[in-house]
Amino acid sequence: xxxxxxxxxxxxxxxxDGLVEAYDGDCxxxxxxxxxxxxxxxxxxxxxxxxxxxxxxxxxxxxxxNMADGAACGDIFAAPPPDIVLEATSAISxxxxxxxxxxxxxxxxMNFDIGxxxxxxxxxxxxxxxxxxxxxxxxxxSKEERRGIxxxxxxxxxxSAASQSVETLDELERIAKLTVLQTRSVxxxxxxxxxxxxxxxxxxxxxxxxxxxMGIHGEPxxxxxxxxxxxxxxxxxxxxxxxxxxxxxxxxxxxEGDEILLFVNSLGATTMMECLICLRKAKExxxxxxxRVYDTIVGPLVTCQEMSGISFSITKLNDELKRYWDVPxxxxxxTKL
Amino acid sequence: xxxxxxDVSESLEMVKLVARKIIESEPILTDADRNLGxxxxxxxxxxxxxxxxxxxxxxxxxxxxxxxxxxxxxxxSSMGGASGALFGxxxxxxxxxxxxxxxxxxxxxxxxxxxxxxxxxxxGGASPGDKTMIDALDPAANESLQSKELPINEALGAVASAAxxxxxxxxxMVATMGRAKTLGExxxxxxxxxxxxxxxxxxxxxxxxxx
Numbered sequence: 001x002x003x004x005x006x007x008x009x010x011x012x013x014x015x016x017d018g019l020v021e022a023y024d025g026d027c028x029x030x031x032x033x034x035x036x037x038x039x040x041x042x043x044x045x046x047x048x049x050x051x052x053x054x055x056x057x058x059x060x061x062x063x064x065x066n067m068a069d070g071a072a073c074g075d076i077f078a079a080p081p082p083d084i085v086l087e088a089t090s091a092i093s094x095x096x097x098x099x100x101x102x103x104x105x106x107x108x109x110m111n112f113d114i115g116x117x118x119x120x121x122x123x124x125x126x127x128x129x130x131x132x133x134x135x136x137x138x139x140x141x142s143k144e145e146r147r148g149i150x151x152x153x154x155x156x157x158x159x160s161a162a163s164q165s166v167e168t169l170d171e172l173e174r175i176a177k178l179t180v181l182q183t184r185s186v187x188x189x190x191x192x193x194x195x196x197x198x199x200x201x202x203x204x205x206x207x208x209x210x211x212x213x214m215g216i217h218g219e220p221x222x223x224x225x226x227x228x229x230x231x232x233x234x235x236x237x238x239x240x241x242x243x244x245x246x247x248x249x250x251x252x253x254x255x256e257g258d259e260i261l262l263f264v265n266s267l268g269a270t271t272m273m274e275c276l277i278c279l280r281k282a283k284e285x286x287x288x289x290x291x292r293v294y295d296t297i298v299g300p301l302v303t304c305q306e307m308s309g310i311s312f313s314i315t316k317l318n319d320e321l322k323r324y325w326d327v328p329x330x331x332x333x334x335t336k337l
Numbered sequence: 338x339x340x341x342x343x344d345v346s347e348s349l350e351m352v353k354l355v356a357r358k359i360i361e362s363e364p365i366l367t368d369a370d371r372n373l374g375x376x377x378x379x380x381x382x383x384x385x386x387x388x389x390x391x392x393x394x395x396x397x398x399x400x401x402x403x404x405x406x407x408x409x410x411x412x413x414s415s416m417g418g419a420s421g422a423l424f425g426x427x428x429x430x431x432x433x434x435x436x437x438x439x440x441x442x443x444x445x446x447x448x449x450x451x452x453x454x455x456x457x458x459x460x461g462g463a464s465p466g467d468k469t470m471i472d473a474l475d476p477a478a479n480e481s482l483q484s485k486e487l488p489i490n491e492a493l494g495a496v497a498s499a500a501x502x503x504x505x506x507x508x509x510m511v512a513t514m515g516r517a518k519t520l521g522e523x524x525x526x527x528x529x530x531x532x533x534x535x536x537x538x539x540x541x542x543x544x545x546x547x548x
């Protein structure tokens with residue numbers, strides 16, 4: 001793999017420096033490796049996101065105007081250590097509590113939890129909501145164990161919008177839980193990305209197979225199916241999302257008349273061309289079921305280097321979530337006019 | 338020769354020896370993890386303990402708690418990921434049980450181990466038998482409760498042996514946590530890399546106290 005990098009051990013730090021430049025002054029780096037908004041009003045309930053580097057433009061690209069207040073960034077594919085979580089928390093706290101919102105991975109949970117304890121020792125109130133949108137990573141009855149994947153873009157967008165106007169940390173926590181509950185994703189992997197420092201593939205999968213539900217680090221999914229066409233694969237993936245809304249007793253079925261957000265994400269190497277072909281089929285599928293797409297996002301926003309694969313994420317909207325979605329926002333990862 | 342306890346400066350030297358022993362053992366730990374995980378445990382522990390050594394050599398410490406606390410923080414910030422959090426938690430949780438202590442005796446050792454064991458289990462969610470570092474840490478903590486009346490060098494010797502036998506028993510266990518989980522039955526036959534690190538840590542402490 002030809003990669004335009006310098007010292008492989010400095011990849012994470014150098015990409016953060018570049019990201020700060022991409023923000024043109026709206027966001028700054030603090031401490032070792034945190035990105036925060038330059039201006040955060042006093043008394044605001046603050047929102048901290050974060051995770052390992054190497055998945056750009058998330059997570060740290062989701063900081064911005066009406067987006068997250070800060071991101072704690074780890075090294076490549078590694079959770080941010082607690083001292084980075086603490087430095088980010090201290091930098092964005094405005095006296096009204098901080099919500100942590102990040103994907104459910106063991107390393108992230110442990111490090112953010114320790115960061116929360118350290119922050120609380122400094123008198124900052126912290127609450128945590130985990131992103132668990134990957135329906136293939138655990139059955140509905142144990143959905144709190146699910147991993148967080150591309151649906152996080154939709155979730156962070158809405159929770160960030162809500163954080164601009166909520167008065168309490170408890171209220172933001174409620175909204176974050178609601179948003180996570182109504183957002184579900186299914187992904188597939190076709191070939192792995194590589195670890196920048198070593199060039200080694202992040203996992204292995206047979207050339208002729210697609211990993212249905214496979215995680216972005218190669219975690220096992222539902223099954224491995226033979227390579228197929230966009231039009232054959234798309235309905236199979238959406239079926240899994242619809243089935244999950246049906247099987248989960250905590251949410252209503254996705255049915256005729258419902259309004260949703262639709263996000264078609266590329267894992268990196270899958271091209272916009274392929275995403276658009278799948279989007280076309282997804283729209284046909286949703287039309288047939290009478291489900292209305294309120295807004296669509298498409299593109300490589302949650303990536304794993306040159307991994308090829310695609311995911312669909314759906315948020316089922318209600319009036320409240322629609323209000324949060326409608327708020328304009330600006331960040332490197334996602335901008336809405 | 339029996340030694341009742343270690344003072345602050347001896348405890349500092351003991352933890353430095355732990356760091357040097359782990360750094361030396363990188364190839365063994367890398368091999369152990371290659372069988373079950375992604376092979377990064379040895380490098381991670383080496384990086385963590387190099388940071389511990391730097392921290393302990395550059396700062397001064399008024400009590401024993403602050404030594405272990407500094408070691409834990411250095412591991413967490415330098416290692417990242419789950420193992421940084423878990424080994425950092427081991428030292429930090431253990432340190433919390435040593436408030437104001439100026440001597441490290443077998444009773445403090447037991448307080449340290451019991452608190453460390455509880456802290457790591459709460460943080461990582463693993464229990465004995467899951468083929469993790471707990472399978473060496475839990476027997477070590479249990480042994481320390483039986484050794485509270487012994488001189489510190491003898492207590493550390495007994496604790497190190499308990500950790501080593503726990504490490505050996507982890508060979509026969511099926512992994513249910515972490516990356517090795519996906520191997521299921523295939524994980525049988527190799528000891529857990531985290532348990533190997535725990536055994537090295539306590540053997541190094543025992544070695545220090547006995548010399």
